[in-house]
Amino acid sequence: MHPLISSFYASTLQFALGSLLAAVICDQLGEVTPGFLRLAAASALASAWLAWMLTGSGVPGEGASTLALTILLLGYTVLQFTAKRQLRLGFGWLGVAAGVVGMALAAGARPSPSLGPLWTGLTAAASATALGTSVMSMVLGHWYLMTPRLSARPLRILCDLSTVSLVLLSGLALWYVLERPVATTFGPDTPWFRWTGFVSVTVVPIGITVAARLCCQEWPRGRAIQAATGLLYISSAMVLAAALAGNMVVLGG
Numbered sequence: 001m002h003p004l005i006s007s008f009y010a011s012t013l014q015f016a017l018g019s020l021l022a023a024v025i026c027d028q029l030g031e032v033t034p035g036f037l038r039l040a041a042a043s044a045l046a047s048a049w050l051a052w053m054l055t056g057s058g059v060p061g062e063g064a065s066t067l068a069l070t071i072l073l074l075g076y077t078v079l080q081f082t083a084k085r086q087l088r089l090g091f092g093w094l095g096v097a098a099g100v101v102g103m104a105l106a107a108g109a110r111p112s113p114s115l116g117p118l119w120t121g122l123t124a125a126a127s128a129t130a131l132g133t134s135v136m137s138m139v140l141g142h143w144y145l146m147t148p149r150l151s152a153r154p155l156r157i158l159c160d161l162s163t164v165s166l167v168l169l170s171g172l173a174l175w176y177v178l179e180r181p182v183a184t185t186f187g188p189d190t191p192w193f194r195w196t197g198f199v200s201v202t203v204v205p206i207g208i209t210v211a212a213r214l215c216c217q218e219w220p221r222g223r224a225i226q227a228a229t230g231l232l233y234i235s236s237a238m239v240l241a242a243a244l245a246g247n248m249v250v251l252g253g
């Protein structure tokens with residue numbers, strides 16, 4: 001698999017798994033609207049289908065696990081339009097398991113030369129969590145505009161998961177900047193440019209996500225949730241860009 005295709009495949013698989021994880025967690029809590037769950041499931045399904053299309057010949061089992069994720073996501077999405085909540089949760093958690101298997105197989109087949117299979121897989125898991133929770137928390141924020149009595153707990157949980165995963169990925173990014181600086185060079189090969197890039201894809205999105213989390217209060221709400229949604233727009237955009245660049249760094253060096 002070409003390195004660019006491999007990086008794009010990793011990003012689509014991570015987004016599918018992370019979005020599904022965010023949806024299933026919110027579904028399990030039972031404190032979000034059916035509309036949000038349907039949109040989250042459909043977004044994860046589209047990303048999983050694209051990941052499956054990018055699998056190609058792959059390695060034995062990799063295509064099967066990605067296909068299993070796609071089929072389970074299809075079932076989870078369809079069941080969103082029924083009252084069979086326990087059944088769809090079963091499809092959702094099985095889909096998460098299939099996605100984890102797919103990422104593990106991908107890490108074993110195309111490990112980072114610097115990290116090896118285990119740390120490549122763990123990095124992919126953290127990236128999936130950051131991608132899915134940051135984007136889905138931004139999407140969920142819009143539902144509070146139409147459903148003002150919606151509990152803020154699911155949004156707080158997604159922000160917490162996003163922050164933790166971003167902190168873990170920042171530690172890895174710091175190691176790359178210090179130990180593998182050549183792998184992180186996308187522009188001028190200067191320390192100033194390298195450290196500016198590091199701050200922009202680690203410190204800034206973490207700070208914005210934490211600020212959004214502080215705005216996720218119950219009552220009195222005022223414009224707090226609106227502020228959180230606006231902040232999460234910025235955070236999710238930066239995390240998406242960082243995921244694409246990060247996968248290229250990890251899989252390339």
